[in-house]
Structure formats: structure tokens, C-alpha cells
Amino acid sequence: MFSQAEExxxxxxxALDTKTKKGVSTNLIAEKMQTKASSVTDMLQKLSxxxxxxxxxxxxxxxxxxGKKIxxxxxxxxxxxETFLVNKLNFSWDEVHDIAEQLEHIKSEKLIDELAVFLENPTHDPHGDPIPDKNGELPSIEKIILATLQVNESGICVGVQDSSSKFLQFLDKQGIALGQKITVIAKExxxxxxxxxxxxxxxxxxxKIAHNLYVQLK
Amino acid sequence: MFSQAEExxxxxxxALDTKTKKGVSTNLIAEKMQTKASSVTDMLQKLSxxxxxxxxxxxxxxxxxxGKKIxxxxxxxxxxxETFLVNKLNFSWDEVHDIAEQLEHIKSEKLIDELAVFLENPTHDPHGDPIPDKNGELPSIEKIILATLQVNESGICVGVQDSSSKFLQFLDKQGIALGQKITVIAKExxxxxxxxxxxxxxxxxxxKIAHNLYVQLK
DNA sequence: TCTAATTTTTAGACAAGTCTAAAAATATTT
DNA sequence: AAATATTTTTAGACTTGTCTAAAAATTAGA
Structure with missing residues (x-):
């Protein structure tokens, strides 16, 4: 079993491992985790x-x-x-991250298996991010950044690049939500x-907005 | 905010405070928490x-x-x-304790408020134990130990005194469940x-069994 | 009530995870 | 390629919560 810190x-x-050969740097991890490089080094040695x-x-x-499996x-x-909070407990998509940060460390295989069944085995969370299956496999859909669409092309809004509360609330205010069809009328x-x-x-x-929205071509 | 250990x-x-004037002893707490008396003393000083x-x-x-509010x-x-696990995720009443021990420390007032609504504001958990309301008030029902019933008296089974897996599984095996009507036919x-x-x-x-079951008189 | 047994507290140590400051290694620049 | 800047690691300290062993206080017994 692993500690919350280790997890x-x-x-x-x-999250930082970008499929390139090179390893992730100590400083990058420190920044992501809001901690100091020396703490990261300590933990890396432990994990190693x-x-x-x-x-x-x-x-x-x-x-x-x-490590990848974990x-x-x-x-x-x-x-x-996150899916549970939004679909069952009426949370909005900008409120769930911090709570899920806590819940993700609860130890019980059966709990997660049953939760998945209860939610009808969702493949994507409320932000459109893919949910790994029990074996750690990610469902892949070809999504592209909205900004790359040409004029007159259209797609379904399927995800966000930035999932900060600020951005999500902005989308709510603009009435933009996942599942909606978007057509590019003009580019300035x-x-x-x-x-x-x-x-x-x-x-x-x-x-900036167009670079933080994903669409799926139809 | 309080640490898990403090909580x-x-x-x-x-749980050990039995309404009598006298305080709870260090050793009692140590036994309940499977820890050493010296650890308890340390924590009591901190909590104090x-x-x-x-x-x-x-x-x-x-x-x-x-402290009581917390x-x-x-x-x-x-x-x-526990109610969520049994009512929504198909757990049986003898499987939920350890998971609830973890979940009880998740910090989010909204989470609990919404969970209560989702479960339709239950007043008792799967073992028949009362659920404090938001203000910490316990719903009180007059339940008595089954063993105290006289011959020919009857009541509804509403709770267990011992909620260990062993006892709960025994009740399952015997087909005894909460909500059932029990009539005492004879006492040996x-x-x-x-x-x-x-x-x-x-x-x-x-x-022994009769001393670990609660009934409500009709 | 005075001694013995028990309970509780203190003192000091340890593990996990964090930090600061300094040293070592790597990367960059000229 | 040497000097400088940056990144990473080490060393030592601190916090939380735990433990063991010893000391102090309370309770029980004769």
C-alpha cells in the first residue's frame, strides 16, 4: 500500500510525463506539487x-x-x-477537483469497482478527460484544439485543456458546455x-479560449 | 481544521463517554484505538x-x-x-466499516450536505445506529435489548449492539435483519x-445473541 | 492507613514528510 | 573551453504521531 504523499x-x-524519452525534472514536479525541489529529491529516492x-x-x-499502473x-x-459528484450530488464541474483530490486516496478496490458500476462505467469525467479502465488503459478519442479548426469546419465540444475553476466558470457564463456542436464562422x-x-x-x-477547448470532428 | 488522528x-x-460525570480514562481510549497509553496522553494534551x-x-x-460538535x-x-455504501453501492452491512473509517475524514461540508440529500436524509445507518443531524442532534427512538423482552412480547428489530463483521454475518446466516418483527415464544x-x-x-x-440485538416495542 | 498494584505521565527516540541553506552537478554563455 | 548561472542533491532541522522505558500519581488491599 502507498501513502497519499507517494500517490x-x-x-x-x-501528468508531466509527456511521452518523450526524457525524464521529468525535479523542478517541474516541485512546481506542480507546490513544494520544494529538495522534498522532491527525497521522495524520488524513496520511490526509486x-x-x-x-x-x-x-x-x-x-x-x-x-508506477504507471498505480x-x-x-x-x-x-x-x-468527479463524475459521481457532478452526476449524482449536483456539483458543478468547477467545484469537484479539491474533493476528488481527497477521495482518490481512499483504499478499497471494491469501492471503486462498485462506484464505476453505479455510474454506469463512464469513459470520461465531467471535464471530458478520459477515465482509465481497471487495467489502466485510456479510452482514446481524437480530439483537437478548437483553435485549429478552419472556417466552416465544425466539431463537438468534448473537453477542456485548462480545467481551473476560473476557466470553467467562464464557460458556464458563456453557455459553453461539453456535447455542444461548435462551428467556426470566422477567424480574425x-x-x-x-x-x-x-x-x-x-x-x-x-x-486563449480557443486554445483551451477540445472538439471532436464529426 | 483537524487531522485524521485528532478526529x-x-x-x-x-463513543466511550457514557454520560456519567466521570471522564474517560486514558487506558480505555488506548484500548479502543489500539494504541499505547502514552500516545493517548500526548494527544489529550494537544486536544486540551x-x-x-x-x-x-x-x-x-x-x-x-x-469537541462534541466535531x-x-x-x-x-x-x-x-455507510448508508451510501449499502443503499447505493450494494455493499452488505458487514463490509462497510473500514471504508467509512476512511471516508469520514474527507473535508467538505457541501459533500456531506449533498450526500445526505441524495440518500434522502436517512436517520439511521445500516446497523440501525442513529445519524446525527447537521447540528449534531441524534434522533432518539426507544430501543431495548431483545433479552429484556418477556415471553409473548414482541418488537421490531432496529439495531445491533455488536456491529462486528462476525456477528453481522451470523445474523445474515440466520436470516435476521433490521425491520423484522420478533416475538419471544419462550425463555429457557x-x-x-x-x-x-x-x-x-x-x-x-x-x-449472547439476545443481548446484542435491539428491538423497538410496538 | 500504609504498602503494593495499577494507571498515567514524562522523557527520549523514531519514521514520514517537509523545509532552509549549502554543496555538487549540469547547462549556458561568451 | 572557462566562467557563470541554473538545477539538483545533501545535510541538518522541524512537525506530527507513534513507541519504549522509567518516573509519578492514583487506587486498592491488607
Whole structure:
């Protein structure tokens, strides 16, 4: 069994590991976890002894196979709990992260199995992020950044790149939600803003917004 | 905010505080929490500084008003989560304790409020134990130990005194469950065992069993 | 009531996880 | 390629919660 601290470090490495060969740097992890580099080094050495990460001094870390399994399991728990909070307890999508951060560390395999069944085995959480299955496999859908759509192209809004409360609340205010069809009406070259049609309304969104929304081509 | 350890000690004192004037002893708490008396003393001094307990060296402890509020809130969370596990996730009543021990420490007032609504504001958990309301008030029903019933008296089974897995599984095996009507057919003076009628079956139960079941008189 | 047994507290140590400050290694710049 | 800047690691300290062993207080017994 692993401590909450260990699980959190593993999750951070998992999130920062960008499939490139190179390991994740100590400072990156420290920033992500709001902690100090020296604390990270201590933990990396501990995780390395437990064979959860592959770590060479000064060379960054990567998750081992075992580490990846644990990371996927923690992410699975986190996203299932977020789904529970939104679908069953009437939370909005900008309120669930901190609570799921706590719930993800509850130890019980049966609890998570039953929760998944209760939620009807969701494949994506309320932010559109994929939920790993029991074996740690991610369901993959081809989603692209809204900003990359051409004029007259359209797609279904399926996720967010930035899942901060601020951004999610902004989307709520604009009436933008997952599942909606978005068509690009015009692109403004000057500031890269977009005019989009969504749910029969026309909306102008900034370049920044367009870079933080995912759509799935139809 | 309080640590899990602090909450656990407060909960233990709450459970052991038997309404008599006298404080709860260090050893009793140590036994309940499976820890050492010296650890208990350390924690009592800490809780005392935080004004959560009233503690005088060598004289035992009692919860302060603030301590009682916290205890009730932790118990409320525990019992609501047990109810969730049984009613929504298909757990049986002998499987939920350890998981609820973890879930009771999740920090979020809204989570508990919404959970209570989702469960339709239950007043009792799956073992028949009362769930404190938001203000820490316990719903009181007059329940008595089955063993105290006279021959020909009857009542509804509403709770258990011993909620260990072993006992609960025994009740399952015997087909005894909360909500069932129990009538005492006979009492055996030799060993204080009872013959009862329950759900149209006749059953002989030992003195020990009869002392661990609560019934409500009709 | 005075001694013996029991309970409780203190003192000091340990593990996990964090921090600061300093040292060591790596990366960058000229 | 040498000097400088940056990143990472080490060393030592601190907090929380635990333990063992010894001391102090209370309770029980003769």
C-alpha cells in the first residue's frame, strides 16, 4: 500500500510525463506539487527504492511499469469520484477537483469497482478527460484544439485543456458546455479570435479560449 | 481544521463517554484505538490546548462543547457513508466499516450536505445506529435489548449492539435483519436462551445473541 | 492507613514528510 | 573551453504521531 504523499508524487509524474524519452525534472514536479525541489529529491529516492520510478541522480525520473499502473489507478479514482459528484450530488464541474483530490486516496478496490458500476462505467469525467479502465488503459478519442479548426469546419465540444475553476466558470457564463456542436464562422487574423456558432447563438471567443477547448470532428 | 488522528481520538472519546460525570480514562481510549497509553496522553494534551476536551492530568477526559460538535460531525459522516455504501453501492452491512473509517475524514461540508440529500436524509445507518443531524442532534427512538423482552412480547428489530463483521454475518446466516418483527415464544432459564418467532419462522437464539440485538416495542 | 498494584505521565527516540541553506552537478554563455 | 548561472542533491532541522522505558500519581488491599 502507498501513502497519499507517494500517490500524489506518482500522479504528478504521470501528468508531466509527456511521452518523450526524457525524464521529468525535479523542478517541474516541485512546481506542480507546490513544494520544494529538495522534498522532491527525497521522495524520488524513496520511490526509486520501491521500484515505482526509474531515477538517476540529476537525470530526471520516469514511471516504471508498476508506477504507471498505480498512477492510472489513482487517476481512475479521481475521475470516477468527479463524475459521481457532478452526476449524482449536483456539483458543478468547477467545484469537484479539491474533493476528488481527497477521495482518490481512499483504499478499497471494491469501492471503486462498485462506484464505476453505479455510474454506469463512464469513459470520461465531467471535464471530458478520459477515465482509465481497471487495467489502466485510456479510452482514446481524437480530439483537437478548437483553435485549429478552419472556417466552416465544425466539431463537438468534448473537453477542456485548462480545467481551473476560473476557466470553467467562464464557460458556464458563456453557455459553453461539453456535447455542444461548435462551428467556426470566422477567424480574425489580427488577434486570432474566432467567431463561432454554438447552440444557434453566435459568439466571439478569444484566441486563449480557443486554445483551451477540445472538439471532436464529426 | 483537524487531522485524521485528532478526529479519531475525538470520536473514540465520544463513543466511550457514557454520560456519567466521570471522564474517560486514558487506558480505555488506548484500548479502543489500539494504541499505547502514552500516545493517548500526548494527544489529550494537544486536544486540551485546542479546547476540544476538558482534561486534568490523571483525571480522565471529557469532550468540550466544541469537541462534541466535531465528534457528532465525524459520526454523521461515517454513518452517511455507510448508508451510501449499502443503499447505493450494494455493499452488505458487514463490509462497510473500514471504508467509512476512511471516508469520514474527507473535508467538505457541501459533500456531506449533498450526500445526505441524495440518500434522502436517512436517520439511521445500516446497523440501525442513529445519524446525527447537521447540528449534531441524534434522533432518539426507544430501543431495548431483545433479552429484556418477556415471553409473548414482541418488537421490531432496529439495531445491533455488536456491529462486528462476525456477528453481522451470523445474523445474515440466520436470516435476521433490521425491520423484522420478533416475538419471544419462550425463555429457557437454564442458559437464558430464547425461542423467538421471526418472519414466520421459529428460531432459538443464545443469550449472547439476545443481548446484542435491539428491538423497538410496538 | 500504609504498602503494593495499577494507571498515567514524562522523557527520549523514531519514521514520514517537509523545509532552509549549502554543496555538487549540469547547462549556458561568451 | 572557462566562467557563470541554473538545477539538483545533501545535510541538518522541524512537525506530527507513534513507541519504549522509567518516573509519578492514583487506587486498592491488607
Amino acid at each position: 500524489n508524487y506518482i500522479k504528478a509524474i504521470y 527504492e520501491k521500484r515505482l520510478v526509474i531515477y538517476k541522480k540529476y537525470q530526471g525520473v520516469q514511471l516504471s511499469t508498476k 498512477a492510472a489507478s489513482v487517476v481512475r479514482k479521481h475521475r470516477l469520484w 487574423p489580427f488577434d486570432d479570435s474566432l467567431t463561432i456558432k454554438i447552440e444557434n447563438r453566435e459568439l466571439s471567443i478569444s484566441q | 479519531n481520538y475525538i470520536k473514540a472519546i465520544y 490546548e485546542k479546547r476540544l476536551v476538558i482534561y486534568k492530568k490523571y483525571q480522565g477526559v471529557q469532550l468540550s462543547t466544541k 465528534a457528532a460531525s465525524v459520526v454523521r459522516k461515517h454513518r452517511l457513508w 432459564p437454564f442458559d437464558d436462551s430464547l425461542t423467538i418467532k421471526i418472519e414466520n419462522r421459529e428460531l432459538s437464539i443464545s443469550q
